[in-house]
Amino acid sequence: MATYLDTFRRHMRLSILKILKDAPEYSCNDSILRDALMEFGFNPTRDVVRGQIQWLSEQGYLETQDVGKMIVAKATAAGVDIALGRALHPDIQRPSP
Numbered sequence: 001m002a003t004y005l006d007t008f009r010r011h012m013r014l015s016i017l018k019i020l021k022d023a024p025e026y027s028c029n030d031s032i033l034r035d036a037l038m039e040f041g042f043n044p045t046r047d048v049v050r051g052q053i054q055w056l057s058e059q060g061y062l063e064t065q066d067v068g069k070m071i072v073a074k075a076t077a078a079g080v081d082i083a084l085g086r087a088l089h090p091d092i093q094r095p096s097p
Helices: 004-022 030-039 046-058 077-084
Strands: 027-029 061-069 070-075
Touching: 004 027, 004 046, 004 077, 027 030, 027 046, 030 046, 030 070, 046 061, 046 070, 046 077, 070 077
Parallel strands: none
Antiparallel strands: 027 070, 061 070
């Protein structure tokens, strides 16, 4: 059985991919992602957002670039497929129909 934290992480990962799917050039920085996640009902610290960005990058769903003190995340084709529900990952929430 999944813990609350597992469920929280799965939903946040999907939300990050959805935000990037709709962003210009499929990318934005960690500060904007944090603010956008608040619109999805999350209130994460910047470190939490960065941790999820790193995890998604390790899975191949994002590319990252350090720009000064910010991290810019860009969705890959595989990340957009997850956001649209065309592909699944057990540690990312499946989008609702």
